[in-house]
Amino acid sequence: MRPDEERLAWEGRLFDVVVERWGEHERELVDHPGSVAIVAVDAENRVVLVRQTREAARTELLELPAGTLEPGEETLACAQRELAEETGLHGGEWRQLASLWTSPGFVRERMTIFRCEGAREGEPATEDDEAIELVRIPLADLPGRLGELEDAKTAVGLLLLLRERGL
Amino acid sequence: MRPDEERLAWEGRLFDVVVERWGEHERELVDHPGSVAIVAVDAENRVVLVRQTREAARTELLELPAGTLEPGEETLACAQRELAEETGLHGGEWRQLASLWTSPGFVRERMTIFRCEGAREGEPATEDDEAIELVRIPLADLPGRLGELEDAKTAVGLLLLLRERGL
Numbered sequence: 588m589r590p591d592e593e594r595l596a597w598e599g600r601l602f603d604v605v606v607e608r609w610g611e612h613e614r615e616l617v618d619h620p621g622s623v624a625i626v627a628v629d630a631e632n633r634v635v636l637v638r639q640t641r642e643a644a645r646t647e648l649l650e651l652p653a654g655t656l657e658p659g660e661e662t663l664a665c666a667q668r669e670l671a672e673e674t675g676l677h678g679g680e681w682r683q684l685a686s687l688w689t690s691p692g693f694v695r696e697r698m699t700i701f702r703c704e705g706a707r708e709g710e711p712a713t714e715d716d717e718a719i720e721l722v723r724i725p726l727a728d729l730p731g732r733l734g735e736l737e738d739a740k741t742a743v744g745l746l747l748l749l750r751e752r753g754l
Numbered sequence: 755m756r757p758d759e760e761r762l763a764w765e766g767r768l769f770d771v772v773v774e775r776w777g778e779h780e781r782e783l784v785d786h787p788g789s790v791a792i793v794a795v796d797a798e799n800r801v802v803l804v805r806q807t808r809e810a811a812r813t814e815l816l817e818l819p820a821g822t823l824e825p826g827e828e829t830l831a832c833a834q835r836e837l838a839e840e841t842g843l844h845g846g847e848w849r850q851l852a853s854l855w856t857s858p859g860f861v862r863e864r865m866t867i868f869r870c871e872g873a874r875e876g877e878p879a880t881e882d883d884e885a886i887e888l889v890r891i892p893l894a895d896l897p898g899r900l901g902e903l904e905d906a907k908t909a910v911g912l913l914l915l916l917r918e919r920g921l
Binding site: 588589590596597599600601602604607609612614615616617619622640641642643644645648650653655685686687688689690691692693694695696697698736737738739742743746747749750 | 755756764769771779786789809813817820858864865903909914
């Protein structure tokens with residue numbers, strides 16, 4: 588499926604706005620390169636999350652490590668890079684859990700969620716403007732903490748992990 | 755938390771783009787009024803989904819019934835209105851399942867997901883530009899069909915429902 592016409596309405600650093608004509612209808616859409624998120628389980632059977640200020644939400648959120656695809660980057664390579672940068676975790680066994688549109692009514696952002704197990708610990712290498720706190724939650728505690736989650740990708744990833752583990 | 759400065763960068767019908775300065779950092783954000791989605795279970799224990807063309811995804815997607823908050827509208831009233839419009843279902847028992855940011859790295863969209871059970875059937879009243887097909891899936895079949903889902907809110911809602919039902 589392709590639109591009949593499309594034009595760039597606003598150009599940003601992370602995303603653009605495009606206006607597309609599909610037959611009789613005009614659609615305003617946010618165009619984004621796509622993203623990844625990682626459900627990482629450490630050697631002590633804890634899931635490794637990040638807590639950071641999210642200006643969009645105007646609060647701190649507890650989330651899966653995540654990031655945006657660089658031009659031409661494969662989703663798995665991106666996920667491995669982002670996990671290492673944000674948490675220091677590297678290596679391990681990787682598997683895709685899901686690939687989802689985050690808000691398909693108006694946002695062209697496809698997010699791929701991976702699971703990583705058996706990674707080695709290392710030093711995070713976060714960028715200057717990312718103040719990230721690592722939060723490790725034992726898998727057995729997760730069912731009781733689902734109500735704390737306020738981020739959709741984190742809910743999906745952790746619900747899929749719990750389902751896999753029969754928790 | 756509030757930004758030090760904010761300005762409107764692009765104004766659309768469904769969403770705007772704002773640029774905010776938070777201390778040293780400038781953030782480009784999509785500003786949206788917020789949305790709802792509904793996990794509706796019919797009298798025959800089937801979950802009621804909608805299949806529609808999503809221009810953002812350039813394909814058809816299978817999703818929870820969902821919609822955007824009108825100015826001043828409460829999330830529950832919005833969810834009941836949207837479910838009736840898209841599926842004809844009305845009445846029943848309602849409960850909030852989750853309230854989540856859809857993509858908090860760059861989108862200010864909070865989505866509230868409700869569960870509705872025991873609703874009565876009626877006639878949908880979809881808008882002209884919405885060609886919506888209703889898809890009813892028996893709860894017992896859902897676990898085997900999770901892999902078909904490509905929409906994040908739908909994954910969250912159905913995973914929460916399955917968890918509640920012990921499926």
